[in-house]
Amino acid sequence: xxxxxxxxxxxxxxxxxxxxxxxxxxxxxxxxxxxxxxxxxxxxxxxxxxxxxxxxxxxxxxxxxxxxxxxxxxxxxxxxxxxxxxxxxxxxxxxxxxxxxxxxxxxxxxxxxxxxxxxxxxxxxxxxxxxxxxxxxxxxxxxxxxxxxxxxxxxxxxxxxxxxxxxxxxxxxxxxxxxxxxxxxxxxxxxxxxxxxx
Numbered sequence: 001x002x003x004x005x006x007x008x009x010x011x012x013x014x015x016x017x018x019x020x021x022x023x024x025x026x027x028x029x030x031x032x033x034x035x036x037x038x039x040x041x042x043x044x045x046x047x048x049x050x051x052x053x054x055x056x057x058x059x060x061x062x063x064x065x066x067x068x069x070x071x072x073x074x075x076x077x078x079x080x081x082x083x084x085x086x087x088x089x090x091x092x093x094x095x096x097x098x099x100x101x102x103x104x105x106x107x108x109x110x111x112x113x114x115x116x117x118x119x120x121x122x123x124x125x126x127x128x129x130x131x132x133x134x135x136x137x138x139x140x141x142x143x144x145x146x147x148x149x150x151x152x153x154x155x156x157x158x159x160x161x162x163x164x165x166x167x168x169x170x171x172x173x174x175x176x177x178x179x180x181x182x183x184x185x186x187x188x189x190x191x192x193x194x195x196x197x198x
Contacts, residue, residue, distance in 0.1 A: 048082040051090065051126065056174045058122040064114040065175055068105055070097040071140070072176035072183060073119065076166040089129040092119065093163045093171075094140045097179050099147075099186065112140050143183055147190055 024045060028038045052075060059065045059073070077091035078084040094115070098104060105111045116138050120131065131138055137159060146160045155161045164187055173180040 044078075044084055045082045047086070048079045048084040051084065051128065052079055052172055052174070054126055055090065055122060058125070059119060059175055062118045062122075064111075064118040068096070068111050068115050068140070070100055070103045070176075070179050071095070071115075072097070072180035073174045074167060074171040074180060075174055076171050080166075080170045080172045087129060089132055090123060091132070091166075092138070092174065093166065094138070095146070095163065095167070095179075095183050096140050096142050097183055097186075098142045098144050108140075115140070143186065146187070150190060 024042060025038060028041060033041070055075075065071075065073070072095050073092055074080075074095075075090055075092050078088045079090050084090075096103075116135070120135065120138070124130070141160065141163050145158070146164055149155045149158065149160050150164070167184065168187060168191075171180075
């Protein structure tokens with residue numbers, strides 16, 4: 001896992017990470033939450049952390065995952081927010097940092113199919129619900145396409161906006177952490193530039 005920075009946040013700064021259940025309990029009690037609701041929140045928090053850790057461990061040495069260069073896989077949604085229940089599927093995105101030279105994989109379509117198969121198989125072994133919409137949104141997105149179409153007509157249509165916003169707001173890296181941080185920095189810089197030019 002990524003180390004916490006001095007402000008007790010992920011290096012990306014998206015969200016505060018409460019490491020100890022006792023800390024979470026104390027905070028919930030301080031806001032006046034009832035004990036039964038505190039137990040429910042703690043249960044979801046623990047489940048989310050356990051499943052994220054398990055999937056990260058399962059895929060970190062997978063050859064089909066590691067053979068795709070400059071790739072990051074990150075979780076979003078209820079698992080990233082530590083709110084997942086037993087009925088929650090794990091939403092994941094795949095971004096390929098193709099802005100670096102000579103980083104395009106050979107046979108990219110076949111590599112992508114093998115990559116998705118490896119990740120979904122591990123999710124199935126963990127008895128997680130299958131990806132939503134029959135895996136419709138499981139695909140590798142290139143960073144260059146995200147940057148090229150930012151704010152354009154295809155930004156939302158091609159799911160780039162969703163991938164970008166969820167990465168910035170609530171993501172947890174599962175694989176390729178150095179690529180994750182690099183992509184995050186590039187997107188932040190591009191967002192700032194877009195705002196300045198608006």
